[in-house]
Structure formats: structure tokens, C-alpha cells
Amino acid sequence: MLLITAIIIGFTIYNRPSAEQIEAERLRRDSIAQVDATRAQTEQPPATIPDSSNETLLEQGNNVADFFSTGQTVQSVVSDSLTALTTLPNVQDSALQTTSASEETVVLENEKIRLVLNTLGGSIQSVQLKEHLRYTGDSLYLFEDNEARFNLDLYNRNSVRLSTEQEHFTPIRSADGKSVVMRLQSSPQQYIDFIYTLPADEYMMDFDIRVVGMKNGLHPESLTNFRVNWEQKVRQQEKGRQFEERFSRIHYKYDRQDVQKMSESRNDRKELSEPLKWFAFKDQYFSAIVIGERPFSNTVLTSEMLKDSNYTKEYKAEVWVPGEVSTESDLISAGFQYYFGPVHYNTLKAYDKEIKEGTEKLELEEIVYLGYRWLSWVNKWLVIPVFDFFRSLGWGMGLIILILTLMVKLIISPLTYKSFLSSAKMRVLRPQIQEIEKKFPGKEQDMMMKRQQATMDLYNKVGVSPMSGCLPMLIQMPVLLALFFFFPSAIELRQQSFLWADDLSTYDSLISWSGNIPLITRFVGNHISIFCLLMTVVNVIYTKYNMSSMDTGQQTLPGMKNMPIFMSIFMFFFLNSYPSGLNYYYFLSTLFTIVHTYLMKQFINEDKILAQLEENKKKPKKKPSGFMARLAEAQKMQEKQAREQARANAKRNSRN
Secondary structure (H helix, E strand, O other), rough: OOHHHHHHHHHHHHHHHHHHHHHHHHHHHHHHHHHHHHHHOOOOOOOOOOOOOOOOOOOOOHHHHHHHHHHOOOOOOOOOOOOOHOOOOOHHHHHHHOOOOOOOOOEEOOOOOOEEEEOOOOOEEEEEEEEOOOOOOEEEEEEEEHHHEEEEEEEEOOOEEHHHHHOOOOEEEEOOOEEEEEEEEEEEEEEEEEEEOOOOOEEEEEEEEEEEEEOEEEEEHHHHHEEEEEEEEEEEOOOOHHHHHHHEEEEEEOOOOOOEOOOOOOOOEEEEEEEEEEEEOOOEEEEEEEEEEEEEEEEEEEEEOOOOEEEEEEEEEEEEOEEEEEOOEEEEEEEEHHHHHHOHHHHHHHOOOOOOOOOOOOOOOHHHOOHHHHHHHHHHHHHHHHHHHHOOOOOOOOHHHHHHHHHHEEEHHHHHHHHHHHHHHHOOOHHHHHHHHHHHOOHHHHHHHHHHHHHHHHHHHHHHHOOOHHHHHHHHHHHHHHHHHHHHHHHHOOOOOOEEEEOOOOOOOOOOOOOOOOOOOHOOOOOHHHHHHHHHHHHHHHHHHHHOOOOOOOOOOOOOOOOOHHHHHHHHHHHHOOHHHHHHHHHHHHHHHHHHHHHHHHOHHHHHHHHHHHHOOOOOOOOOOOOHHHHHHHHHHHHHHHHHHHHHHHHHHHHO
16 A cells, blocks of 8 residues: 555656646636637637638638738737848748749758658648658658648637648748748738758758747737647558558657557547657658657547558647747747658667757657567667678678577577476486376376376476476567567568568568469468468478477377477468568578477487486485475365365265
């Protein structure tokens, strides 16, 4: 109870709002009160901001001029303090007064990405990642044309709504080519700027919103928060649609909290009232991330599954972006950053290195799925550094996976040896186990209990634990499972070829067909992965060899003897659509296991092991401890219950 109380108190203190948040909430309440008072005096329509609508983008104003002019009815705009705020460094002044009534596009690019901005709405029309290609070999676009939508909603004091996506902006290019201003202008003193700044050799872009000349004409709610809508259809970029859908999802990070994710297997919607630091529209290997300079508030995120062959999902976000009102001039500003790039662990993690000490980390790398939290450390501290090191040497991915497999086998070899030694001890006792089977034959419960008791007594005398071989296997499981999660998420494998596989990040389809074959298509798909087939064949051979060499002589349940072989064959149907890099790893791992098992069998002398076990029988019998003690106690309890049941049955029969 004391611990629970301490946790609750600590959690309450940790999550209490900051002074800035309390002040922002106070200002919001004061704004609402002011709106209510104005509405009562002027008998205007309700002053609360109406919900946005995709069908009607400008509900009460015909154009931007109407919006600005109706905003002046409350109070005139002060414009003589704008001189220092209407231009950017290196902006061509000749373009400031130009207007545009037709739709134009402006290109903003660096070595990594190419953005096309559209004057209609002043938004991003397309994003191309120059260093990557679609699985078809075409240029890779995160979105293009009508596949994405950006809209800023503003309201004046008469509750007239301006939606920017249907307004024509004027482009203003900087002299250095690194930034573009999209300006929606009513007059030289009143305008809205969307400022796009793309540094050299970067995936991250700055986006700033400046509203000039409207501080006294805007609705109080629009002074402190800008409502922004961002929507995007997710293109199918990879050959394996099944995995692309599985790893495509929206991620988001609460301010000063952990990263969360939405469902990837169904339509999902989240209404988040807590402050949000960023959200990510992610597909399997690429993502668009929106990062707030200050935390977003009242965010609504929506993810919808699509059946369209060209798209996998559609994402939508409605966020309130905190605005900063200048105390010295008639300027309201807000901003955030866009990340358009690969879902690469080290690339995303590097952005935290630029953050000052004591400032909250972005943790963008958490959108790379590396398995459960208790497993992901293996990939973060072992697998990814190995891949990065050998890639820096220019080695091929097939060779890197080979080296990684050898390293994993060397790391877990002591555990494998201990497990094999335990099995060898059980194996040399097989003749004595068979003698016990003959002494207590039959499947009656009484005989089975005596057989188990005699077997456990034998193990106790020679100092063998049947579970000693299982513990090493359990210890190495985190490494094996971590690699299972790593390969489908590793963009390092994307479009890397090896032998017949042209892309190790998806299945190799050397054998494929079209159309639907009953049962086969349902469980296998329209292809056969050669690496998966080789892995299955080698695994069946190893399983049969292992079953024969590891037989301890104990009886097994009917049907369980061939279960390992059945499971090996079942893995083919399960892994046939998994990345060929993963199946290649499993193929190599099984081959190395066969070689390792053969070598251990040559070096371990089973006659010496048997002699040592027989020598242990002469030693004073130790009292069982640990698992053996619990197992012995369980057997005694079971025997007692069996005797009581037998007596109860005998009494019942005597009465009858």
C-alpha cells in the first residue's frame, strides 16, 4: 500500500501541468469569456469556432478579401510596426508585391529530397526521396498531386472562417534557394505567410506560419491556436503488401512521455486531449513526421485501411498548433518541422544529438519496430552496430548476414554446449530408463506414477536435471526472437540483392504464378520462396537427426514423436511471405547448428559421461533442491491424491 501510494503521488507530481500550460489555459478561458460578452452585445452568430468541413471550405466569406474586411469591423489594424517583420533574409524584394490568380508550382530541393509546392493552398504537392526507388524501379514519392492535403483554418471576430487550401498564394523565393515563402495577401499590411526552409543534405524541413496585420481582427481562439489539417494517402512502395500493411501505422509521442502507436490491422481513431510533441504517418520503410515547436493540443488522429491496389492506408490529423502573439508588433506566428525520409534507426536517432542537454528528446527512432521492449536492446546494441560497421566497409548484404549469423552462433555457443551436454547425460541413461519402462509397464495411472517416481530417483542419484538443458535454450531465445523482429523492419535490406533474391527485405519469388489455386494460394500465396524452401528442407533434416541422436528412451504421448517434424514443415507456410533475408538467416543458422552439433558429438565422450554418472551413484544421496525438489513434491502430492481417489472408488463400489 505504501508503494502504491508513493507511485500515485509521484505520478501526480510528474504529470501536473507546467506554469506555461496553466497560463495558456487561463488565457483560453478568458478568451472564451470575452467572446461570450461580445456575442451578447452584438447579437452575432455563436462565437465558438465551428467544426471544419471538407465540403465547404469557406462557409461565411466568399474570398480572402471578405475575410480580412469583416475582420476589420471590430477594430482597425495597426500596420506601422510591420517594417521589420514582412521580409526574410535574402528574399527578393521585387517579388513582394506580385499577385497570382493562377495555379503554379515551385520546387524546393536538396541532395536528399525534392519538394513541389503549389500556389493553390500554398501547400506541399509532392515529396520525392531521391536516394530511394519504388519496388517497380520508379522514383519514390511519399505522395503526389491529390494524395495529400494541407489546410489552415482561421476565424475572424465575426466567426467568418478562412480555409487556405482553396486560396491562391504568391511564391517568394529566397536568393540562396533554401527557402520559399507562400504569401496570401489582402494588402501590404495584411497577409499570411507559409515559410518553407529546407537545409542542405537533410530530411528535416522547417515550416513557419506568420499572420501579419490581423492580431486585432482575429477571433481570440485563432490568436492562441491555429487549426491545421494534414491528410495523406499511403502509397504501396514494396512488393510485399502484407508486410507493408502490417508495419504501416500512425505513431505519436505525448509531451514528456513515451511513444504510442495506433492499430495497423483495423481502422482506428484517437482523440488526444493531452499535449502532443509529434505524430508520424508511417509506412513500412518511410515516414512523414510532423514535430511541433511547442506541443500540439486537442489532436485527432485517424487511420483507415484501403483496398485500393495503389494505396495501403489513409491517415488524417487535425491538430491545434499553438500560436505566439508578438507583444511589440501585429504578428502571430507558429511553426513545426516536417521529416520526410526513411525509417532508419540511426538517422532518426541522430536528431536527438542536436538537442540541447536538459531538453526533452524527440525519440523519433521509436517508430522503427525492433520487437518488444525487453527484446529491442539486442537489436539496438548488437545487430544494428554490426550491420552499420560492415556496411561501412562496402560489404554485400548477403555476406553481412553470414557474418552476423556466425557471430550469434559464437555468442550463444557456450549455452548450446551446455544444452548438448545435458542431452548427452540423458542419452547415456537411456538403457536404464528403458529398464524402468519394462519394470513398470502399462498406461494405468498407478503404473505411470511409479514409473515417473523411479525415473526421478535415478536422475537424483546420478545428479542429472532434466531441465538443465532447457535453461540455456531459454537464455538464448531473446537473441533469436530479436532477429525475427529486426529483418522485416530493417531498411538496410531494402532492394539489396543476393543470389536469386533481388530484394532481401521482401520474399524472393523465383517461382511464382498468377490466379488462385485452392488452399495453396490461401496459405502460401502466389509464390514459393526458395530461401524459405531451403530453410525448411535443412530444418527437417536437422530435426530428424536431432530426434534420433537425442532420444533418451522415455515414452512420449501418441502423436508427439513427430511433432518437431510437423512444426518444421509448418514453418514453411508461416515464413514463405517473410523477408528473404530472414529466411536466408534461418537457413544459415540451421546449417551452422548441424555443424556445431556434429563437432560437439565428436569431442564429447559419452563413455566418460556414463562412468561419471555411475560414480555419482556411490556418493551420498543429496536431498533434491530447486526444480527437482518441486517436481518431487508435486509427484508425492499426485500420488497422495491418486490413493485417496482409489479409496473413494473402493468405498463407492462396496456400497453398490
